[in-house]
Amino acid sequence: SQPWLSKQDVLQLRTKHFLKSVSVSYANTGGLMILKGNGSRLYDERGTSYLDTRNNVCHVGHCNPRVVDAVSRQLAELNTNTRYLHPTVIRLAQRLADKCPDPLQVVVFVNSGSEANDLALRLARAYTKSKNTIVVEGAYHGHTLAVLEVSPYKYQHSKEFDLQLQEEETTKGPVTTPGPHIWQVPCPDMYRQRHNTGKEYANHVQDGCDYFQRKGESTGAIIMEGGMSVGGVILPSDDFVRDSVTAVRNHGGVYIADEVQTGFGRLGSSFWAFQHGNHGIVPDIVTVGKPFGNGMSLGAVVTTPEIAKAFDSMGVEYFNTFGGNPVAAAAGMAMFDVLEDEKLQEHALQIGGYLKKRFWEIQTERLHQDLIGDIRGSGLFLGIDIVESSTLRTPAAAKTSFICSRLKQQYNILTSIDGLYDNVLVIKPPMVFSKEDADFFVESFSKVALELEELGATVETMEWTPT
Numbered sequence: 001s002q003p004w005l006s007k008q009d010v011l012q013l014r015t016k017h018f019l020k021s022v023s024v025s026y027a028n029t030g031g032l033m034i035l036k037g038n039g040s041r042l043y044d045e046r047g048t049s050y051l052d053t054r055n056n057v058c059h060v061g062h063c064n065p066r067v068v069d070a071v072s073r074q075l076a077e078l079n080t081n082t083r084y085l086h087p088t089v090i091r092l093a094q095r096l097a098d099k100c101p102d103p104l105q106v107v108v109f110v111n112s113g114s115e116a117n118d119l120a121l122r123l124a125r126a127y128t129k130s131k132n133t134i135v136v137e138g139a140y141h142g143h144t145l146a147v148l149e150v151s152p153y154k155y156q157h158s159k160e161f162d163l164q165l166q167e168e169e170t171t172k173g174p175v176t177t178p179g180p181h182i183w184q185v186p187c188p189d190m191y192r193q194r195h196n197t198g199k200e201y202a203n204h205v206q207d208g209c210d211y212f213q214r215k216g217e218s219t220g221a222i223i224m225e226g227g228m229s230v231g232g233v234i235l236p237s238d239d240f241v242r243d244s245v246t247a248v249r250n251h252g253g254v255y256i257a258d259e260v261q262t263g264f265g266r267l268g269s270s271f272w273a274f275q276h277g278n279h280g281i282v283p284d285i286v287t288v289g290k291p292f293g294n295g296m297s298l299g300a301v302v303t304t305p306e307i308a309k310a311f312d313s314m315g316v317e318y319f320n321t322f323g324g325n326p327v328a329a330a331a332g333m334a335m336f337d338v339l340e341d342e343k344l345q346e347h348a349l350q351i352g353g354y355l356k357k358r359f360w361e362i363q364t365e366r367l368h369q370d371l372i373g374d375i376r377g378s379g380l381f382l383g384i385d386i387v388e389s390s391t392l393r394t395p396a397a398a399k400t401s402f403i404c405s406r407l408k409q410q411y412n413i414l415t416s417i418d419g420l421y422d423n424v425l426v427i428k429p430p431m432v433f434s435k436e437d438a439d440f441f442v443e444s445f446s447k448v449a450l451e452l453e454e455l456g457a458t459v460e461t462m463e464w465t466p467t
């Protein structure tokens, strides 16, 4: 059916009624009006089909019919809050807890990743009596005031914060954070190495704990992702995780694992990114969001009975009007059903492995050696690190931007860019992404890369740059 406003009308009304800081993807080519979705495909107002390589929210596919059906039926029956007893809501809590290793078993439902991390910080503070937090360079944990403070990706660039110099110099220069209770450590990137081992990276975490201790304080928490997404698909090494968490725990703190991007089997190798590798470390608090409701607002915090008890003893009721309502819970249950019935974690491992293999093939066999520096990640959480030179590993932000624009313009493929230097093509599609989708993506990428080489010019002079 025809939209009741044209794309131009929508754009124009946005300029009046939306903040400018609410950005539009592909703005310089007029943005995209997306009106339909199906599996790994999105459709604009003219019915043009786009391959979606970036949406990790519609986890089991855009408009998955089983999710749509479960949500519609529940919406027709009842939607209220968690103060009433409801079987679907508690079953979902049980199902989520069953997916977490012991002793993670207490679940709190929220509406988003930001809310989940916000509550995680409150839980950590209630338990440790400390708000001192260790954060990882480049990380993003959400948009509330509290979580912005632990999100270097945002605070580093915002005038909203009165940034203070941290007592640590890195090779990149001075580090600033929103206050003395935040200690920022370098992203444990083993490709563009500042250090050769995870252990050396973990020393920065130890430095943070020592810094708090010098002030006579303990450490409250370390918050990190098992796969750093906005950081550019960095999977922390076993020794980094082990040593960092041990240092934090030795100083009284807890480990908050942010699984908002990476949870629910995306990495293929394990259900949670915090389980990737062999470090065997179990977090104290886990936060989930994006994929949980397959597009419905549903997030959660999972924690231990001990931490839950500390929070309960604060004497404040936790009430969240929409959090874990039966309609969102129905979406969560259906998402779990499809994930399991269609074995999408295994599928992610297989297709992700295939995609990685194909990218390495074009990297070595074709002309892209000096364009693709690294191909990393696991399952359907992959990063293609675009460089000026493979030997120097110089990030090529403008080329990455060019590739993304051309993939959309020429091949109707939607991609995303992340990483500390805006040069990592991040692949995190709906988990139903097929082998044919993977082939089409690699072949299109390859053609755009050839185009880049033929142009031979510095891409800074080119006109296509998506936001």
Ligand code: PMP
Pocket (backbone or CB within 6 Å): 111, 112, 113, 114, 115, 117, 140, 141, 142, 143, 225, 229, 230, 258, 260, 261, 289, 290
């Ligand atoms: N944590 C991570 C790792 C995220 O990537 C995001 C969102 N991109 C959030 C938390 C915040 O989630 P939300 O936008 O649902 O509030």
